[in-house]
Amino acid sequence: MNQLTKEEILQQLLGLNSSDLLEIESTIQTMHKLGINLTSNKSKKQVAKISVSNKTKEQLQKSVISLNQDSIENARFSNGLYCISCGCVDGIVKNGKRKNGLQKYKCKNCGHYFSGAKDSVLSGTHKRIEVWETFVWCMNEKYTLSKAAEKCNIHRNTAFMWRHKILNALRDKEKVMLGGIVEADDTFFLVSYKGNHKNAGNFATLYGRAARKRGGENHTKGLSHEQACVACGVDRSQHSFSTVAGTAALTSEKIEKVFTGVIQKESVLCTDGVLSYNDFAQNNNLQLETINATEKQRGIYHLNNVNSYHSVIKAFVSQFKGVSTKYLNNYLLWCNWVQRKKMKDKLRIDTMLKTSLEYKGKIRYCDVLLGAL
Numbered sequence: 001m002n003q004l005t006k007e008e009i010l011q012q013l014l015g016l017n018s019s020d021l022l023e024i025e026s027t028i029q030t031m032h033k034l035g036i037n038l039t040s041n042k043s044k045k046q047v048a049k050i051s052v053s054n055k056t057k058e059q060l061q062k063s064v065i066s067l068n069q070d071s072i073e074n075a076r077f078s079n080g081l082y083c084i085s086c087g088c089v090d091g092i093v094k095n096g097k098r099k100n101g102l103q104k105y106k107c108k109n110c111g112h113y114f115s116g117a118k119d120s121v122l123s124g125t126h127k128r129i130e131v132w133e134t135f136v137w138c139m140n141e142k143y144t145l146s147k148a149a150e151k152c153n154i155h156r157n158t159a160f161m162w163r164h165k166i167l168n169a170l171r172d173k174e175k176v177m178l179g180g181i182v183e184a185d186d187t188f189f190l191v192s193y194k195g196n197h198k199n200a201g202n203f204a205t206l207y208g209r210a211a212r213k214r215g216g217e218n219h220t221k222g223l224s225h226e227q228a229c230v231a232c233g234v235d236r237s238q239h240s241f242s243t244v245a246g247t248a249a250l251t252s253e254k255i256e257k258v259f260t261g262v263i264q265k266e267s268v269l270c271t272d273g274v275l276s277y278n279d280f281a282q283n284n285n286l287q288l289e290t291i292n293a294t295e296k297q298r299g300i301y302h303l304n305n306v307n308s309y310h311s312v313i314k315a316f317v318s319q320f321k322g323v324s325t326k327y328l329n330n331y332l333l334w335c336n337w338v339q340r341k342k343m344k345d346k347l348r349i350d351t352m353l354k355t356s357l358e359y360k361g362k363i364r365y366c367d368v369l370l371g372a373l
């Protein structure tokens, strides 16, 4: 068997030490023993990548977890320490630590005690900041609730609330802007009232029918109020946007509502020839290019990117087994966030963590449950 030379591997994967190399070699040998022969250098390199990818993940997690108490303080008090109750900057003294490891302060001016987490996404939690950081890492890895709860040693309900706290924080911070050639098309998800059967009466009034059991077929054929319409837009710089526009077909009014402020003026809007985009295009100085089903592509204009994006969001949402429609927007945001190919994992996790720490809105469990749609 040809040995993979150290030089080759080092060239491919920078920063590997000799124990990494041993690990890779042993993987190749194990495969050889199993009767899998690696004939090309290309496949050897792939094995090398797989062997180190688990290690890299752990390293990444460690580097994120090195963000600690300081990260909250830096995020919250980037312009200097101030009293979160009265806003004064003088007369603030340290006053021990909270159980979760956070520095506590006392304001001599108003007498209030506070930590960097007061009124932030972390308030009301007794978990240490390190647990929160691990959870953010799990979000980036698209972990399911049970997996994330196990990894962080927290209850599933806590994990559920944390997930939506982070996504709410990201939503406030993230403003997507599509430009250039923008492909727009809608897709549908079955309306699910999961976790909201107590309010099924309200839903029945809203949508004209009673709650459906999980996995059930919708009652009527074609587009109806049983289907949540998700408006999607993708530009050629890999920016993507999706949001629940309501139920049933996408109308001009819905388009105006969801895409205003999302598509730059004077962009080119590619759609499938549905007339409802006409007004929006006109009002926003957009060049409208309609591609009908038989045509598929006209020069550089097509809907391939938005169509494959539909598959991406469907696959993402389906792995979470019966996402309730009221949380669908949060899952779409999460999907957009983790699919962003141009962003490195480290930066993604860092930003997610900082955003959630800087988020000043206090989120309670009931807020999470009442959120969206």
Ligand SMILES: [Zn+2]
Pocket: 083, 084, 085, 086, 087, 088, 107, 108, 109, 110, 111, 112
């Ligand atoms: Zn004060």
